[in-house]
Amino acid sequence: MEIFFQQIINGLVQGSVYALVALGYTMVYGILGLINFAHGEVVMIGAMVALAALQALLAAAIAPVLAVLLSLMAAVAVCMALGYGIERIAYRPLRNAPRLAPLITAIGVSIVLQNLAMMIWGREYHSFTLPFTNDSHHLGGAVMNDVQIVIVIVALLIMAGLMWLVHHTRTGRAMRAVAENPAAATLMGVDINRVISVTFMLGSALAAIAGFMVSANYGIVHYYMGFMLGLKAFTAAVLGGIGNLRGAMVGGVLLGLIESLGAGYIGDLTGGFLGSHYQDVFAFFVLIAVLVFRPSGLLGEKLAERA
Amino acid sequence: MKINLNSKLFNAPIAIALLALPFIIDALFGHGWVRIADFALLYIMLALGLNIVVGYAGLLDLGYIAFFAVGAYTYALLGSPQFGLHWPMYVVLPLGALIACGFGVLLGAPTLKLRGDYLAIVTLGFGEIIRIFLNNLNAPVNITNGPQGISAIDPLQVGGFSFGGSHEWMGLRVDDVHLHYYLFLGFTLLVIFISRRLEDSRIGRAWVAIREDEVAASAMGINTRNIKLLAFAMGATFGGISGGLFAGFQGFVSPESFSLMESIMVLCMVVLGGMGNVGGVVLGGVLLVALPELFRHAAGPVQQALLGKVVVDPESLRMLMFGLALILVMLWRPAGLWPSTQRRREFNADDSVLQQEQETVYDASK
Numbered sequence: 001m002e003i004f005f006q007q008i009i010n011g012l013v014q015g016s017v018y019a020l021v022a023l024g025y026t027m028v029y030g031i032l033g034l035i036n037f038a039h040g041e042v043v044m045i046g047a048m049v050a051l052a053a054l055q056a057l058l059a060a061a062i063a064p065v066l067a068v069l070l071s072l073m074a075a076v077a078v079c080m081a082l083g084y085g086i087e088r089i090a091y092r093p094l095r096n097a098p099r100l101a102p103l104i105t106a107i108g109v110s111i112v113l114q115n116l117a118m119m120i121w122g123r124e125y126h127s128f129t130l131p132f133t134n135d136s137h138h139l140g141g142a143v144m145n146d147v148q149i150v151i152v153i154v155a156l157l158i159m160a161g162l163m164w165l166v167h168h169t170r171t172g173r174a175m176r177a178v179a180e181n182p183a184a185a186t187l188m189g190v191d192i193n194r195v196i197s198v199t200f201m202l203g204s205a206l207a208a209i210a211g212f213m214v215s216a217n218y219g220i221v222h223y224y225m226g227f228m229l230g231l232k233a234f235t236a237a238v239l240g241g242i243g244n245l246r247g248a249m250v251g252g253v254l255l256g257l258i259e260s261l262g263a264g265y266i267g268d269l270t271g272g273f274l275g276s277h278y279q280d281v282f283a284f285f286v287l288i289a290v291l292v293f294r295p296s297g298l299l300g301e302k303l304a305e306r307a
Numbered sequence: 308m309k310i311n312l313n314s315k316l317f318n319a320p321i322a323i324a325l326l327a328l329p330f331i332i333d334a335l336f337g338h339g340w341v342r343i344a345d346f347a348l349l350y351i352m353l354a355l356g357l358n359i360v361v362g363y364a365g366l367l368d369l370g371y372i373a374f375f376a377v378g379a380y381t382y383a384l385l386g387s388p389q390f391g392l393h394w395p396m397y398v399v400l401p402l403g404a405l406i407a408c409g410f411g412v413l414l415g416a417p418t419l420k421l422r423g424d425y426l427a428i429v430t431l432g433f434g435e436i437i438r439i440f441l442n443n444l445n446a447p448v449n450i451t452n453g454p455q456g457i458s459a460i461d462p463l464q465v466g467g468f469s470f471g472g473s474h475e476w477m478g479l480r481v482d483d484v485h486l487h488y489y490l491f492l493g494f495t496l497l498v499i500f501i502s503r504r505l506e507d508s509r510i511g512r513a514w515v516a517i518r519e520d521e522v523a524a525s526a527m528g529i530n531t532r533n534i535k536l537l538a539f540a541m542g543a544t545f546g547g548i549s550g551g552l553f554a555g556f557q558g559f560v561s562p563e564s565f566s567l568m569e570s571i572m573v574l575c576m577v578v579l580g581g582m583g584n585v586g587g588v589v590l591g592g593v594l595l596v597a598l599p600e601l602f603r604h605a606a607g608p609v610q611q612a613l614l615g616k617v618v619v620d621p622e623s624l625r626m627l628m629f630g631l632a633l634i635l636v637m638l639w640r641p642a643g644l645w646p647s648t649q650r651r652r653e654f655n656a657d658d659s660v661l662q663q664e665q666e667t668v669y670d671a672s673k
Contacts, residue, residue, distance in 0.1 A: 094637065101641040107575065
């Protein structure tokens, strides 16, 4: 039972990160119908920038709390600029091109970002340690540390904030209008280009925060970390029903839970035949199963053809 | 477009050029580049297989490399010391293609209802599943030898003739890379031939119809389920053959060769070259194999010459340039470098064409 609780906690923490990244995918998809393949790399850049800023600030003897906050803000700012730039350079000129063209540019951006990061920060794993003590708390036999608690709480707050933004502000209404029908939105006086830019920047800001979280949790930053994370987050978005904000959150947390529980129990279930290194297989199997029986995802509406 | 065997496929100058190519490359650039040409042919085969799924039928497949992996591992398991089996190539190669075809149907059947990006992510997941299994099926029963992969795979050989060694005919020494080149060339030409024949066949037209509008296609009496399955199966078969050849050529396979990046690479060849157009796909394959290799060889020395030292790691510079090239080509030619005539028409429907189309419509209504 202890293992069970422990895996639930791990799953929740990982799932919160997935959910934040998945929101970025799903917002862009909802509005443009486009898989932003470079989103995972934005997460990685966010983590890298945060690490560099944190080290510089701590070296300059800034108070730890302030340093952490400032480095997070630096990461968010850089990623927002990056998101804006990616959309302007790689996606906007191709808005009326065939569907696969922006996919290829997205892959191109992803490769460029990865290799830029490799040139700047090298191939090695960097350790990412916060300048605080990270106490562990025992909850019914399972362990949860401060960082993990903060991750879950912050993720919840951010998601609540995003929902408020989308449903109760003018910008949010414009975003929903563009997602619903871009042509009609334009006729109603919505500046589509602005809305799309805002969407990309919002998604990238979430990605930066997620990047900070995941590196604080694992204590490691690496130029290749964005790839698998992005893939999983996209899976989560599809699992929940892509284009649907609540779906991305539910899908993210669910995927985190499925993965950690799957990894924790797969050995017992198969009598030791399959081990925890099949964790990734688990996630993809669930994805395929869900899509076969509910092709539009768990919370997806019945979509019209979107091919 | 009717294929004229005399002029289109067996054009004499082109045939001679293709036959002489390995020797020309060898003389100009050295042995290593003949090897690269061999790989280019394998990738062209793969890209043509994927072209059937993505280009003709419009089903976005991001896990295509899995079929390549299935073909390669079939060959590797049945022709290496791993199980002590040494089945001949003419049994293993078709078997690998058949198994890959089976996997194609296995992937296609549950995903028939899915469209667009959902299909993309499921195929991606499928590709990853295959790779992870290959990576981990070494315990408790050792089947694939895990991350170490399988080595000492039998060379490609027919009867007593091995493609893995050098042979001498009439004083002309022909090395293994040259022999493989001819073998792969034969297979590639076969795949090109099949692709072009399919393009204008009943099946090919059904694929295009599904790509353009699935509902309308099924209203026209096309059995969309079978036709889509056929696309998956056919694409997978080509992938399987290519994989078997890869295993025999390389003599070694490991799960690392079948990562998602490889699937993406093959997809890039198809899209960059020109989806749905055999010539474009071949061009895409050649470029995407040759250009990164060129960068690999040029990146270090050029920096040395310009700046006096190697500032940036050539490997990452190479990938950086590759990424930039992908972006720029797509911005410059969204339909690919060499799109099919039909797509080119769709893209360049300028005013005169529009006018003409409208006139014909009016003619019809008169």
